[in-house]
Amino acid sequence: MTRPRKTTAAADGPAVRRRRPAATTSRRPSGADPASGVNGHRPRSTAATTVPTITSASVEDTSASVEDTSPAIEETRAATGDPASKAGESARVNGRRPGPAGPPAGAAGAAGPDDWEERVADLLAFLRRRLTGRYEVDEFGFDPELTETVFYPLLRLLYRHYFRVEVFGAHHLPAEGPVLLVANHSGTVPVDALMLSVAVHDETPTGRHMRLLGADLVFRIPVLSEFARKSGSTLACNPDAERLLNAGEVVGVFPEGFKGIGKHYRDRYKLQRFGRGGFVSAALRTGAPIVPVSIVGAEEIYPIIGSISPLAKVLGLPYFPVTPLFPWFGPLGLLPLPSKWLIEFSEPIPTTGQADDADDPVVVFNVADQVRETIQQTLYALLERRPDPFS
């Protein structure tokens, strides 16, 4: 019987990885060497695998007699990936520090005609899997194949060439095991969340996927809600956060919420209130380290100079932004300003052995304040490194 694996990393087969532009191979992970010794063990979200399956002989018979099973079986095999190729892959999907360093060297030279042929084959295989539904999603609806093949490449264009994101402290991201990333939120539209997920993926040697915790507003809106689910987001609530952390995932959260993302331009880089600190409880309960993340650059993409509250109320939105370009210039106002971005991952705050304090408000607020203070100080430090927002 073919039991599809549900580990998220496993679902992208070697075929998918191969589509990565050959250029990636030549890039060096400048800041990101895998944190050695962080060999956290990854608890499986499923129960013991020794449990027998309900099988009747008839079931086995049917699957054997029908020829259509074979794609499914091979699909599973591909999805699990043989360890050898996986190891080879991880060496070349290393993150890099994009920046003003210039275009990657030898990008075009490596892509010979054979490579081109291979890429067409990979693209066709991808389309076939899409067309026949032979791909895997996890229980939160995360579609790793779609995310890596479609979402990340598109976002990477913005990440590298438009916002020229520079990453510091990537070695604070554990190579495996649970971690809770807590970041400042800004920019009117959550572009910072998308850029952070690219940073996490490209700066970890194993290409980890950040699982975002989003506001319920996101899941109310058609299309957006599905984009969010497929890219690995889920509703910001403690059961989901703890479930993901228990499964050993990278979870990203923006505790300021709408207070942060919808604040006036004059309040830029002033961290807003952190709410009840539910994210701290989740980390304490699961023992996942908290990595404070400071994002500089998102504040300038859509500077809010006002909000039309009645319109926001009618549309059921927390704010209706007025920026120098929006809504006056129509679609032009949707274009983000090309600010220069810096993302810094600070030193992890360990939370192991404090599960009993998860409901203690004193402990929770202390940790939350510590995280908040770290982010605020790092923001100031980063701003000094970037005197001109559009440099």
Next chain:
Amino acid sequence: MRVLVTGVGRYLGAHLAARLAAHPWVEQVTGFDSAAPPSPLREMLDEHQVSVVTGEARDVAVALARGGVDTVAHMGIISTPGPGGRAAMKEQNIIGTMQLLAACQVTPGVHKVVVRSSTAAYGASFRDPGVFTEATPPSLAPRGGFAKDVIEIEGYVRGFARRRPDVVTTVMRLAPMVGPQADTTLTRYFSLPVVPTVLGRDPRLQFIHLDDALELLVRAVVENHRGTYNVAGEGVLVLSQAIRRAGRVAVPIIEPGLGALAALVRTLRLGEFSHDQLDLLVHGRVVDTRALVEEFGVRPRSTAEAFEDFVRGRGLHRPSFAALRPDAVEAAERTIIEGIRRLGERVGRPPRQSRVEVNR
């Protein structure tokens, strides 16, 4: 062990009664329903020597007292309105359960009550956590009739369990059932040549194989498993994926047009699409099955496997659009790759030895 099974007039109840009758630990099975079972079910019940009592909801007390019943399996809960409409459905679900539990409460011989519930109890909304555990309360009151019934029924069961703590009370929350034999609104939905979906929504769905559901219900009846359990196959299929695996084509419809569509489906007698199902097709629902696997010690077929068996068993692999059959798609892929290779050879490149045929 002497078992009373309610709802033997329908597929699930009748098949559970038959399976129980064949079980070595079970001495006697009595079936109960408001109407006599239709003939194929009737024959199967006769074959397994299940005596069937028909009558009003409160006649269940008679059936209970007659055979010295010690175990009750309450399957007489219906998810879609029958000929009597919603009123009759509610009558059977709510009043039927109340009468049954009242009769059980005053019958000292009853030691075990197993109730078929549904994951519809969690509702489906955008404010729900991604995965429901048995302890998750629904965050918004569900608007579907069935979901409301299920929540009420579970409330009565909890009350009963409080009053009769000596009785082993088990609630089985079943996910939507699929399988070659399953005939539900959802299986008919996936059998439509073009499948209407909600524009911009791709809900996560979970299924349980009908045979596995029956097997787990049998275990719940003959063994002792106190508590509430989600009964679903591990893993998730998103709707678009399920439609493609069934070889169908999705037709997205904007959310405001859904009511009209549901009315159309009703008129065409393709089934009854209730608010329960509409909400499911917008927001989806995924439950945690760890408690079930740990307590029952078996793992039902995964959602993907159950759905695959349903697709195969129904012959859905002959889809309406032949060009979209998996083998046709693969053939097209092969043709294109072959064409590219020929093109390359014509340009004058030597043919490569280990060419990737079709990438997996």
